[in-house]
Amino acid sequence: MDLQQLDLFAKDIIRQAGQRIRDAFSYDLKVETKSDANDLVTNIDRETEVFFIEKIKEYDSSHKILGEEGMGEKVESLDGVVWIIDPIDGTMNFVKQHRHFMITIGIFVEGVGKLGYIYDVMREDLFCAMTGHGAWYNDTPLRKLKPVKLEEAVIGINATWVTPNKKVNHEKLIELVRTVRGTRSYGAAAMEIAFVVSGKLDAYLSMRLSPWDVAGGIIIAQEVGALASNLKGQPFNLLMQDTFMIANPSIHGQILAQYVELK
Amino acid sequence: MDLQQLDLFAKDIIRQAGQRIRDAFSYDLKVETKSDANDLVTNIDRETEVFFIEKIKEYDSSHKILGEEGMGEKVESLDGVVWIIDPIDGTMNFVKQHRHFMITIGIFVEGVGKLGYIYDVMREDLFCAMTGHGAWYNDTPLRKLKPVKLEEAVIGINATWVTPNKKVNHEKLIELVRTVRGTRSYGAAAMEIAFVVSGKLDAYLSMRLSPWDVAGGIIIAQEVGALASNLKGQPFNLLMQDTFMIANPSIHGQILAQYVELK
Structure with missing residues (x-):
């Protein structure tokens, strides 16, 4: 398992998915009065999850995907490589605020967390980590948290x-x-x-x-x-x-x- | 009273103040470990209010300024032209989050609100209005709110x-x-x-x-x-x-x- 390569791939598809959401969003906002906002969101949510599933299966068909929208196979254990994906966390913010919603993904290998991502879609801000190698906010390393009362x-x-x-x-x-x-x-x-x-x-x-x-x-x-x-x-x-x-x-x-x- | 001119002036000094805060912030963040975060904030808050007072008094010395930091004269009525200013709304966010803090200003003429501004300093996003002429989010007019249950x-x-x-x-x-x-x-x-x-x-x-x-x-x-x-x-x-x-x-x-x- 080349985690460096997997990390690059994951970041790439997260940024691609973000761009797709921003594009769909910007287009659909123009027709907002014609469409039901809830349907719109459900569609973008599902399409994004399907996008991830297709890309991941192309990358390695043995990887399993557990997603909020349930578009992947049924995942009953964390055996093998499992991606746990929320294509849009903060659905209500997405609908009403057009900001404050995230793509978030954790990649687990035999039950152990290896790669983690939280991507603020509208800010294009990525929080991520590779287990044992540190965490980043975009290009800046995240420091160990200081004690707080x-x-x-x-x-x-x-x-x-x-x-x-x-x-x-x-x-x-x-x-x-x-x-x-x-x-x-x-x-x-x-x-x-x-x-x-x-x-x-x-x-x-x-x-x-x-x-x-x-x-x-x-x-x-x-x-x-x-x-x-x-x-x-x-x-x-x-x-x-x-x-x-x-x-x-x-x-x-x-x-x-x-x-x-x-x- | 030329409200159009006053509006341009207000927007100009708000954006200047925002740039000053972002600059001070970016410099002081580097020395964060040496300085007390609360003092830092108090200083930037006060300096920003003083910046507004100086600019406004240069523009028209008859204008009065009521500010959170109390750096202007005592304002006991809304007679004349009164600027009501919060140089940094969301101080705790400023300290801990480095986002989600606003410059906000209302300009009143003989007690009547004429010009209003809320500026998200880190996003460089301006919500503003001129009474009777509409409201804007940056260059986009804000629509009348639609009914909601x-x-x-x-x-x-x-x-x-x-x-x-x-x-x-x-x-x-x-x-x-x-x-x-x-x-x-x-x-x-x-x-x-x-x-x-x-x-x-x-x-x-x-x-x-x-x-x-x-x-x-x-x-x-x-x-x-x-x-x-x-x-x-x-x-x-x-x-x-x-x-x-x-x-x-x-x-x-x-x-x-x-x-x-x-x-």
Whole structure:
């Protein structure tokens, strides 16, 4: 397995897919009044996933693809080489904001994360990593995260989770929100994860994410020292939905121990 | 009063100030480890406000300036021509994220909003309006907002306000968060306001904002049909802190009537 070559290939098709989305988007925006925005998005989402599947199968037909849109084969294990792909993370942002949506991909070899990508399509910004070789924001190496105190942290959390819900004790999360310096919510998990690995946020947590939301980010996290887990502190389950947190290592354990109480 | 000329002048000094911030920022980032990030920000904030004051006084010494940093004279009324300026809205984003901070300015003549600006410094994106003449996003005219149902709305609200607090009945806001399609929080009031006037968000509300946070946005709002008010439904008080909401006109009244209960 030539990971360098695979990395170049992955970056190439991610940038190609980004260009396709920007083109389709720019064309379809002109006919926006005629088309249903939801259908438009679903179509671009699916077309992008099919684009990835075709390119990857051309590259190596033994690679398996697990994608949000389910256009690939059924993937029930991480044996062999598995690409976990979200062609558009942040669908609602895509529709309403025309920004803040990401392509994100994690490539796993025999269950081990090797290559991770989060690509901000409209900014043309790439966060990526190769396990053991570091992480980058475009051409700039990402540094190891510096320690941060919880009182000075800015965290990504959706308002929903500090209201009564079935997943988690919201009273504890209210304490968390009051303890930290500030909270943010961008409506795209991969964007919030990209912000954590680059120190723009100090933590991000969610009660329900899918493998394709986090696969790329988990791999980048390792290279900058960010800790990613489910909210029990275990590895995120890459074959089903799970709870999720990624955080600066100086506050990951503290948040889990003091502020997260799953129901 | 030649508003066209004043508009050109305002845009010119906003872009100059943006360039100064980007330059200072890029230089100071290199010495980041030596300097205290908070001091750095305070300095750039103040220097930017002083830059505006000097330029404006050169243009017309009778113009008054009300700024966040308080570097201008004391402004106790909106008589004459008053510039209300926030040199950097989103200070924490400036420090941690190196993006998502705005210069925002409103120019009032005898208490009436005439020219409004929100400038995303790092994107070099300008949202602006001249009262009675329309609003623009860079060179593109902003359209009147289309009606939206509350159930399909995406709103800007900080997680703090759906937790028990002294300002507002949070139980009602929890209902609001559950009713809408989604929530966002960007940590910069002017950014959320810019998103509402351009249809990227459908509403934004806060329990405590200052005149410089909203002055520019309120003027842009009028031109696209967005409604801006305090949370009692009255005009925002431009000489002191106040509650605030800006929203698509199809949901502004509904949110106020059904979901906002001030304490």
